[in-house]
Amino acid sequence: MSEAALKVLKEVFGHAGFRGAQADIVQHVAGGGDALVLMPTGGGKSLCYQVPALLRSGTAVVVSPLIALMQDQVAAMTQLGVRAAFLNSTLDLEQVREVERSLLDGTLDLLYVAPERLNTPRCLDLLSHIRPALFAIDEAHCVAQWGHDFRPEYLQLSVLHERFPDVPRIALTATADPATRDEIIDRLALHDARVFVSSFDRPNIRYTIVDKDDARKQLLRFIRTEHPDDAGIVYCLSRKKVDETAEWLVAQGLKALPYHAGMDAATRAAHQARFQREEGLIVVATIAFGMGIDKPDVRFVAHLDLPRSIEGYYQETGRAGRDGGAADAWMAYGLADVVQQRRFIDQSEGSEAFRRISGSKLDALLGLCETAQCRRVHLLAYFGEEGAPCGNCDNCLSPPETWDASVASQKALSAIYRTGQRFGAGHLIDVLRGKDGERIRQWAHDQLSVYGIGKAEDEHHWRSVFRQLVALGLARVDHESYGALVLTEAARPVLRGERTVMMRRIPERTKEAARRTRSPSPVSMEGVDANLLAALKAWRLEEARTQSVPAYVILHDSTLVELARQRPDDLEGLADIPGFGARKVERYGDALVELLGGFGG
Missing domain, CATH: 3.40.50.300 (P-loop containing nucleotide triphosphate hydrolases)
Structure with missing residues (x-):
């Protein structure tokens, strides 16, 4: 060089x-x-x-x-x-x-x-x-x-x-x-x-994907437990959901703002500026928000809806932890997400090639969601990179059990077939569990051989089975029949008992285990006076307000940490701190040396 x-x-x-x-x-x-x-x-x-x-x-x-x-x-x-x-x-x-x-x-x-x-x-x-x-x-x-x-x-x-x-x-x-x-x-x-x-690995990001079960409450629990005062981004697919989610988070006492293309340009710009310059603010957004986000201290990115591809997921989650500090990529995912994304693809005005490629990208993302192996290994493999289990994703921290779901799959696939391949998962689950309802009687589904054969398991179990059948390619969503599940050719050997189907089952301890093993920030705080660091941040915030720029444009957090650790007492010492070029020493040196020198000890 x-x-x-x-x-x-x-x-x-x-x-x-x-x-x-x-x-x-x-x-x-x-x-x-x-x-x-x-x-x-x-x-x-x-x-x-x-x-x-x-x-x-x-x-x-x-x-x-x-x-x-x-x-x-x-x-x-x-x-x-x-x-x-x-x-x-x-x-x-x-x-x-x-x-x-x-x-x-x-x-x-x-x-x-x-x-x-x-x-x-x-x-x-x-x-x-x-x-x-x-x-x-x-x-x-x-x-x-x-x-x-x-x-x-x-x-x-x-x-x-x-x-x-x-x-x-x-x-x-x-x-x-x-x-x-x-x-x-x-x-x-x-x-x-x-x-x-370069490696696509972001080791400071923890990847977690949970079964969707009242996603907003799951999100709130995640934020309050893991990131109560942190800046974060929450992605939703629709503008309406963005508005409703932001309003709901505010009602729960959090600082949150909506962002989507349906808002006027001035409001969007104001919300983005606040996110860039304020600490601890959450933006709830469609994918219209993010590509231009240069904020280094975003501590979490959450998805309330399934993205369209692994590229989209990686790009969006990559907005967390740009400063190298510990960050989370959290997503709630369910069968309805798969149905919705399939509908988008099938109803697209794109060419047949476009729909085919979009479908394969969605399948790859479903593979990431349903894998029982390390999320990071699966993610890196998509980009052509090998990796070892990370020890820092949900699957590594609390490995999901795998179970022989061959019999359960036969029951679910038989329910799809016996009902004429015209119904969605909700109705099929009612049939399997032997529910009594007007719609069941209307179609005489209480007379079928599959009626009630799954009553020993709860609704959550069967939703997981149907979701994984779609992810495994044994069933697919047919939007010409309003989201009905239909069999694929791959279902035949399963129904005949010629193929074993293994599925993942997440133990209840996942959330607690993830919380207990929270990874520390890669930036060591050893030898850093917390009060001095707070004073440096206050000085930086005042400078940022005076100049109308985001705080990290003045100095990054990692630079402030090193200032508080090393406490240089002259401009020459300041120049040895990473992030201090000649211009910043000239511009801020005297004020910082004075601040550091006047701070007790």
């Missing part, structure tokens, strides 16, 4: 060395090479283009999909003394012209721009009058047409290769299975690019 790169890393960003593949990526891109970088959220992707941007002559152009993300990144760069600006719809005409003048004058190190604006003739013409240092395409998975965050504007970004063939391009994402990687390379014309794949 060149001395120049290390000098920029230390003097501007306050770090003594690169992590993982960062050094190789920086050297490759700074030397003019193209790159595709797959690195988990919190892994330091931004440095992979920010350092080369400062090493190369000209202005680096960063394609960023969300306004809020641009604004926070520009604020963070400005704090470091980097000359950065953005072009987006929040600027008036005079502000746009001022940024354009700075670009043409060569007084910008970094320019952040949305893909929609970049693709306009005006913007491309503007860039043709300068020599871009490089092009960074952030959130590059948005180019994948089958993906959860597809943005049509990304498909046009191959124009950068056509118009500026000698300018290096670096595409970055935290989420891409092998097929999506190939799609990114093809659609962005990155065929000669070096591909850097």
Whole structure:
């Protein structure tokens, strides 16, 4: 690694060395090479283009999909003394012209721009009058047409290769299975690019998936037990559910705000700004919220509805614990979620290929939900990576029992068949349990051989059986019959007794076991005075309010912890704290040295 790169890393960003593949990526891109970088959220992707941007002559152009993300990144760069600006719809005409003048004058190190604006003739013409240092395409998975965050504007970004063939391009994402990687390379014309794949493992995140049983109350119990004062994100599929859940959490005494595309832009922006700048706030949101979230101290991400794919799940849960501290990914999941997602796929206006791929992605996610093995191993395998059992997911901490469900499966599948493959799980369970009701009598289902053959087991047991039959591909949801369960060809050997079916059964002790074995934060608090740390946080909060920026833009929590631990008594000592570049020492050094020196002992 060149001395120049290390000098920029230390003097501007306050770090003594690169992590993982960062050094190789920086050297490759700074030397003019193209790159595709797959690195988990919190892994330091931004440095992979920010350092080369400062090493190369000209202005680096960063394609960023969300306004809020641009604004926070520009604020963070400005704090470091980097000359950065953005072009987006929040600027008036005079502000746009001022940024354009700075670009043409060569007084910008970094320019952040949305893909929609970049693709306009005006913007491309503007860039043709300068020599871009490089092009960074952030959130590059948005180019994948089958993906959860597809943005049509990304498909046009191959124009950068056509118009500026000698300018290096670096595409970055935290989420891409092998097929999506190939799609990114093809659609962005990155065929000669070096591909850097870091581990997808986020060891600080604990993955927990629970059987849905009054999900809101389960969520409340989880938050109060594990994260009573923490910032978090709760994802729901519908706008109505977002509003109702946020209102309900507030009624339970929690600080919660809704966020979805049905709200007016000003309210959405205000809620996002509050989440970025306040501590302990929960945002309840649709997937419209999140891709631009750069908040490092989100301690949990919860799903009240099943996402559409493992990529979506990984992307959304990755917003927790960006600072490396312990965090939770919690989800409540039930058969109704499967029915709902199947309905979305079957009723989609997409092509047959789209529905087929969407169905296979959902099947992969169901496999993650139903596995009795380590969640992390299963998750990493989806992205083509091997891993050992983590000891930190719900299945590792409290291994679910597996049981021979062959007879139970035969009973459930027979109920589907005997009732004509026209009914959903709720009615089938009533038949199996021998319930007496008007609908049962109307269809004469009390006369069937399967009526009452499952009365020894409760409703929860049978819901788990039917859900796992769908996840195992032995039954499927038929939306032409309003969500009825129908048999698949794979059910035949089960009904004939030729195939053994194993299912998972979660012991009741799961919740207590998970609570007792809560993992500590990777950031050691040894030698840290809690009162001093609180004083540092109060100072940071006041600075953030004065400057109207999120607190973490001033200094990250991990930096404050090291300040409280090491207590430097001069500017030179301050410069040795990770996260203190020259500009931050200059800007905040005197005030912090005074604060530290005046704090008892």
